[in-house]
Amino acid sequence: MACVLEFRELASRNSFVQELEEDGYLVDFVGGHLIVYGLPYLNINGELSHGDLASPVDLSADGVIDPPGNHQVWFRGGRPYDQSGRQLRLGGGAGKVKIADGFESDYSFSYKLLNEKGQMRRYQTFEEKIQTYLDTITGPAMSAFPSATPLKAIKLLAAEQGTPLQFPDTLSARYHMNDLSRLLEGKRVGIIGLGGTGSYILDFIARTHLAEIVLFDDDKVHVHTIFRIPGFIPRAIGLQKVDALAQQYGNWHSNITPISEQITASNVSQLEGFDFVFVAIDHGPSRILIIDWLSSNSVPFVDCGMGLNRTTIGLNGVVRVTGVDRAAYDATAKTVFLPGDDPKEGEYRRQGQIAELNALNGALAVLRFKQHFGIYGREDLAVSQILETTSLEIDRKVLSE
Numbered sequence: 056m057a058c059v060l061e062f063r064e065l066a067s068r069n070s071f072v073q074e075l076e077e078d079g080y081l082v083d084f085v086g087g088h089l090i091v092y093g094l095p096y097l098n099i100n101g102e103l104s105h106g107d108l109a110s111p112v113d114l115s116a117d118g119v120i121d122p123p124g125n126h127q128v129w130f131r132g133g134r135p136y137d138q139s140g141r142q143l144r145l146g147g148g149a150g151k152v153k154i155a156d157g158f159e160s161d162y163s164f165s166y167k168l169l170n171e172k173g174q175m176r177r178y179q180t181f182e183e184k185i186q187t188y189l190d191t192i193t194g195p196a197m198s199a200f201p202s203a204t205p206l207k208a209i210k211l212l213a214a215e216q217g218t219p220l221q222f223p224d225t226l227s228a229r230y231h232m233n234d235l236s237r238l239l240e241g242k243r244v245g246i247i248g249l250g251g252t253g254s255y256i257l258d259f260i261a262r263t264h265l266a267e268i269v270l271f272d273d274d275k276v277h278v279h280t281i282f283r284i285p286g287f288i289p290r291a292i293g294l295q296k297v298d299a300l301a302q303q304y305g306n307w308h309s310n311i312t313p314i315s316e317q318i319t320a321s322n323v324s325q326l327e328g329f330d331f332v333f334v335a336i337d338h339g340p341s342r343i344l345i346i347d348w349l350s351s352n353s354v355p356f357v358d359c360g361m362g363l364n365r366t367t368i369g370l371n372g373v374v375r376v377t378g379v380d381r382a383a384y385d386a387t388a389k390t391v392f393l394p395g396d397d398p399k400e401g402e403y404r405r406q407g408q409i410a411e412l413n414a415l416n417g418a419l420a421v422l423r424f425k426q427h428f429g430i431y432g433r434e435d436l437a438v439s440q441i442l443e444t445t446s447l448e449i450d451r452k453v454l455s456e
Contacts, residue, residue, distance in 0.1 A: 060084065060118050068118040071182040077225070079206030086155035087112060088129070093207030094189065095196040096135035103200045105207075106132020108188060109154045112181070120181045126167050128188055129160035137195045145191065166191060218264040219310035235430050240264040242330040242428070247271045247318050247345060249296040251283030251410060252359045253335035255417030257300055258285040260424070261307040268308060269329075270297040273317040283410050317341075323348045331379075331427065333420055334358040339396040343388060350381040355427055357420045358393060361412055372409065372444040374416040379427050382454060383438035392439035392452045412444070 062084040066073040072089065075082050081092040088109040098104045109129040113121040129152050135143045150163030166188060167175040178184035193205050212223035218240055227236040242265050246253050249272040260268060276284075276291045276299050284300070291299040297313030305311055316322060323345060326332055332354055334345055342358060349356045357378035364371050377383060377393050387393035419440070426433040437451035 060114070064118065065089075065112075065120075069120050069181075071180075071185075072120070075185075076208065079204075079209040081206075081208040081211060084112070085158065088154050089185070090154070090158065091185070091189065091205075094132075094193050094205050095200065095203040096132065096192050097138065097196045097199060098133050099136055099140070101136070101138065101140060101199065103196055103203055104133055106130055106135075106192075107158070108185075108192070109158070109160060110181075110185060110188070123178050123181050123184050126165060126178060126184065128164050128166075128184075129154060130162040130164055130192075131158065131160050132162075134162060135192050135195070138199050143191060143195070145188075164188065216264065219266065219308050220262070220264050221307055221309055222262075224264070237264060238428050238430055241266050243267045243269070243328065244424075245269045245271060245326060245329045245332040246335065247332065248335035248337075249274075249300055250280070250335065250337075251413030252361065252416045252420070253333065254284040254296075254300055255410075255414045256333050256335060256359075256420055257304055257311075259417060259421045261304040261311065263308075265308070265310075267310045267312060268304075269312045269314060270301055271314050271316060271318055272296045273315050283413050285410075285414070318345055320344060326354060327352060329354050331424055332356045333424070335417075335420070337361075337397075339394050342393070343395045346384055346393065347388070350384040353381075355379040357423050359416050359420050360394065361416050363409060363412065366445065368445070370444075372412045373441060374412060374419060374444075375439065375441045376416070376419045376423050377439035377452075378423060379438075386454055387439050387452055390452075392441065415442070 065084045066076060072082065075091070083090045089112050091108045093105050094108055096104055096106055107130070111125055113124055115121050127147065129150060135145070137143060146165035147163040150160055152160045152163070154160060168178065168187065170176045189205065197203050209222060213221055216223065224233070224236055227233045244260060244265050244267070246256055246268065249257065249270055253272070257268065257270065274296055276294050276296055278292060280296070281287065281291060288299050288303045295313070295315045297315050301311045301313040318326070318341065326349060332349055334342060334356055336342055346356055346358055355378065357376055360375035362373040375392065377387050384393065389395035419442070422431060425431045435451065437453045439452040441450040
């Protein structure tokens with residue numbers, strides 16, 4: 056017994072359909088057919104083309120998809136071929152069938168699986184049928200064109216967001232937090248210093264709706280650098296840090312601007328107009344110059360700092376965040392909470408494999424940044440926090456002290 060369902064209801068009752076959508080396939084349920092749009096395939100000339108697959112759906116009374124009684128599907132597009140120019144053995148032939156208004160097929164396919172005795176058999180589940188056709192049609196195209204993808208919904212839904220984020224923010228939607236994640240929309244943010252901590256900050260904020268992320272650093276990627284940045288960027292050594300990271304994280308965010316410059320007194324004014332700036336450098340005088348300028352010009356900031364020392368019981372790591380306004384600067388400038396001296400030579404510069412400290416420092420900075428824009432709540436009004444790994448205690452600087 057069949058029942059009439061909308062797509063959303065069909066997906067809620069059939070996990071495979073829901074998984075197709077969550078994986079990024081562009082799917083719909085129209086005229087009793089499940090339609091998967093935008094499948095890449097190779098045409099007769101070996102060129103990349105795209106077509107749409109429609110399969111009839113057999114529904115039980117409660118809306119669960121029964122095992123398919125029909126092994127056929129319908130295809131809107133050309134006949135698919137393999138990389139050797141041979142027609143894929145999908146059976147069927149030309150078939151004009153009107154699935155719904157605006158959707159008429161060009162071909163019918165009749166692809167059957169074989170059992171262990173080499174005999175044709177029925178598809179055991181609807182999932183097996185659809186997955187078999189998807190893999191067979193798209194496989195040659197995805198091998199020939201590595202950038203080809205059948206996940207058309209990702210680009211479409213990402214574009215509908217109206218922000219540079221390259222993926223649809225389904226996590227926020229799933230947990231009903233779109234109103235909070237959208238608080239970063241339209242904001243322009245800078246990161247000064249793209250070493251270990253700065254690159255982790257980029258890793259975190261590239262996955263947001265920020266309007267633009269601007270990177271400032273004049274250094275190149277060295278061997279020790281790749282031990283501290285997130286993941287692995289192929290062939291990055293020798294490139295400018297900002298260029299390597301902008302290219303890598305451009306996969307997440309389409310508006311990352313690399314500026315291969317050191318911020319000095321002569322160019323600090325280019326920070327005017329930013330909605331927030333992360334400072335992740337280890338040169339004390341430059342830190343003071345930059346944050347003095349930012350706070351004097353009402354540009355919110357978070358400054359990051361790290362240290363690492365050997366003790367009798369092992370290494371003790373120190374991470375610090377300070378910000379975000381002129382009051383914070385006045386209360387901390389040239390103290391341990393906002394050092395104005397160059398860091399002393401110590402374990403930090405000799406230890407390459409301490410990415411966890413960079414990640415922790417970056418995470419604390421981003422937490423403070425999101426507090427500033429109201430995404431996270433805030434009760435602690437300290438303008439600076441220092442965390443030591445040995446004790447996991449936090450030392451705070453508050454304005455009343």
